[in-house]
Amino acid sequence: MKWLEDFLKKVSSKKLAEPAGEAETGSIADKWEETIVAGLTPGRMAQILKDAAGDxxxxFLGMAEEMEELDPHYGSVLRTRKLAISSIEAEIVAASEDAKDQEIAKFAREIVDAPNFPDLLADCLDGxxxxxxxxxxxxxxxKNLWKPENYVWRDPRSFRWDRATRTIKRxxxxxxxxxxxxxxxxxHVPRLKSGAPVRGALARLASWSFLFKNYTVKDWVRFIEVYGMPLRVGKYGPNxxxxxxxxxLRALANIGTDAAGIIPNTMNIDFVQTGAGTAAQGPVFGQFADYLDKQISKGVLGQTMTTDDGASRAQSEVHNEVRLDIxxxxxxxxxxxxxxxxxxPACALNFGMLEKYPTFRLPVxxxxxxxxxxANVTEFMDRGLPVSRKQIRExxxxxxxxxxxxALVGRAPRSSLEPDDEIAPRSRKARAHRSDCPCCGGKAIALATSEGQDSLDEIVAAALADDAMDGLVEPVLAAARGSRSFDEFMTKLTQAAGEMDAAxxxxxxxxxxxxxxxxxSATDDPQA
Known part of the structure; x- marks a missing residue:
């Protein structure tokens, strides 16, 4: 790395320790108070973009700053894209398992874990x-180990992209x-488009939509101010x-602002109600503003589904994948x-030139x-595939x-074919009772789940014994045995009904x- 060798030769501890403001001595002022957006016209916009593409x-940089401040939608989607990166938990990967490399990685990790490091990422994303x-x-x-103490954002207008060296210069x-x-x-120079960095800036991509939306909103506000108000027409005589x-004319103006005015009796003022056709202008303004916002969303986020359209979950998930790529x-x-x-540079300053350096990552x-x-793993397990507990936990x-x-252990699912040991033995009314029931103190459940229920089972079994249904079943079986067809059986079945003994x-x-x-009664009411 020749650039790193040159860096170590030129670096000065005195320069490194200087505050950032003093290091800028001799540069142009980093404050521009003149607004760019106020009074912006299509002609002026074209000139700004042309100058930015040059030198x-x-x-353009001033306009980009104001766009973030003045357009809520552009500022929101751009902030969303920035936060998507600055919120990632950064990590340092050591060059190897060697003790020296682990020590250097620990030093780099201390820099990344510093409280002000996330602010550095946010400021870099201004690009x-x-x-x-x-x-x-x-x-x-x-101290023995030199570390960054603070990071200061600098106005990009104090710097330039040098086409010859393809580097940032002061x-x-x-x-x-x-x-x-x-x-x-x-x-940080994001490579959003091939060519000069300024030509790929998101502010340039959204600039025309920003301008047209600015005009649209102004016209919309003017329309809202006069919509529904009667048109004032003054008439004067030939003399x-x-x-x-x-x-x-002054009276007409006063009526518009003060709702009062005086005119000579030789003149009159008519109030003409506006036509209903102008009501359609409102949606036109709103639809055009929404259209421009969607173009900005596409340019900044690569999609509109999660910001502008309340579409289905499936569509939103597809569009989120596009955002994941960005x-x-x-x-x-x-x-x-x-x-x-x-x-x-930090590792080289403290440990000298190295063959390999720890790697900074922002894992997505x-x-x-x-x-x-x-669900897929469960299906494979049901078909006999052994699965590692460790892998599932990870x-x-x-x-x-x-x-x-x-350990927390859930209840195993109960088969629908298996009897419920707790609920099945209870009578219908006893199920409404609890173990701490205030009306019976839990006696109803105790009785329903013990001898009482066993006795009820015996009663039902005795009533439905095999010989109990003989008087009803035998005539039907006899009719079936003596029939050669279904129709003949149905005829004899009617006769068999009179022979049944239901007593x-x-x-x-x-x-x-x-x-x-x-x-x-004894089970449901313990007091009985």
């Missing part, structure tokens, strides 16, 4: 909207460009002079910038449907229980009902 992006971002590093060189007050001080800056006309690319590019601008994990995964992120007291079963069912009623 003068100042107005998404503007094409590039620059942050100054303030180092703490008072811009001095006279307009000349100088190389950045070694180890003093973290630069009216210029003073009379001015007085009439997120992965943004994370990879930002990680490369942090690796080159911060991690490698693809969301997985664990419910579907579990997949669903569950630790092994410490001991038996720490026995009626007697048995009556006795069983009487016994069951008595047993039920």
């Amino acid at each position: 003068d992006p100042d107005d 998404l909207g503007k094409g590039y971002a620059v942050c100054a590093i303030e180092w703490d060189t008072s 811009r001095l007050a006279d307009g000349s460009l100088v190389d950045l001080d070694p180890g003093r800056y973290v630069t 009216a002079n210029e003073d009379d006309k001015r007085n009439l 997120k992965a690319v943004d994370a990879r590019q930002l990680a490369a910038s942090i690796q080159k601008s911060l991690i490698i 994990e693809e969301p997985e449907d664990l419910k579907a995964w579990t 997949k669903i992120v569950l630790d092994e229980p410490i001991d038996e007291a720490d 026995s079963i009626i007697t048995r069912l009556g006795e069983a009902t009487f016994k069951a009623r008595g047993l039920g």
Whole structure:
């Protein structure tokens, strides 16, 4: 790495320890108070974009800053894309398992775990909207190991993209460009489009939609102000002079603002109600504004489903995959910038030139449907496939229980063919009771689940004994045995009905009902 060798030769501990503001001495002012968006016209927009594509992006960078502040939709979707990256938990991967590499990785991990490091990522992502971002590093060189102490966002208008060297350079007050001080800056240039960084900036992509929406909203507000209000028409006579006309016009204006006015009796004012056709103008403004917002969503997020359209869940999940692709690319590019601008220089300053350096990563994990995964695994297990408990725990992120007291075990599913040991023995009314029932103290359940229920089973079994149904079944069986066809059997079945002896079963069912009623009363009402 020749650039790293040059860095170590040029680096100065005094320069590294200087505050970021003092390090900018000799550069142009980093504050531009002149607004760009106010009074913006299509002609002015075209000129701004043309200058930005050349060597003068100042107005474009200022406009990009104001777009984030003034357009709620653009600011929201751009912030969503930034937060998708800055919220990722960063990690450091050691160059090897060697003790020295592990020590260097631990040092790099301390830099990444610092409280102000996420702010550095957020400031670097400012380059998404503007094409590039620059942050100054303030180092703490008072200890044996030099570490970044603070990160300061710098206005991109103080820097320029040098086409010849394809690097970011600092811009001095006279307009000349100088190389950045070694180890003093973290630069991030998102590669959103081939060519100059400014031409791929998201603000450039959304600029025309922003301008047209600005015009649309203004016209919409004007329409809302006058919609529904009657049109005031003043009439003057043929002999009216210029003073009379001015007085009439002034009266019309006063009526519009004060709802009152005076005119000579020789003049009159008519109030003409606006036509219903103008009501259609309202939806036109709104639909056009929504259309422009969708174009901005497509440009920034790559989709509109999760921001503009309340569509089905399946459609939203498909579009989220598109956003995942963008997120992965943004994370990879930002990680490369942090690796080159911060991690490698910091390790080289403290441990010298190394063959390999720890790697900074922003891992993007693809969301997985664990419910579907579990269903698939369960199906394979039911077909006899052995599955590792350890692998399943790692997949669903569950630790092994410490001991038996720490383990939570769910109830095994009960087969529909198996009797319920707790519910089946109870009578219908006893199921409404609880173990702490205030009306019976749980006696109803105790009786229903013990001898009382056994007795009821015996009563039912005795009533439905094999010989109980003989008087009803035998005539039917005899008719079936003596028939040669179904029609003949149906004819004889009518005759068999008169031969049936139901006395026995009626007697048995009556006795069983009487016994069951008595047993039920004793069971459901313990006081009886």
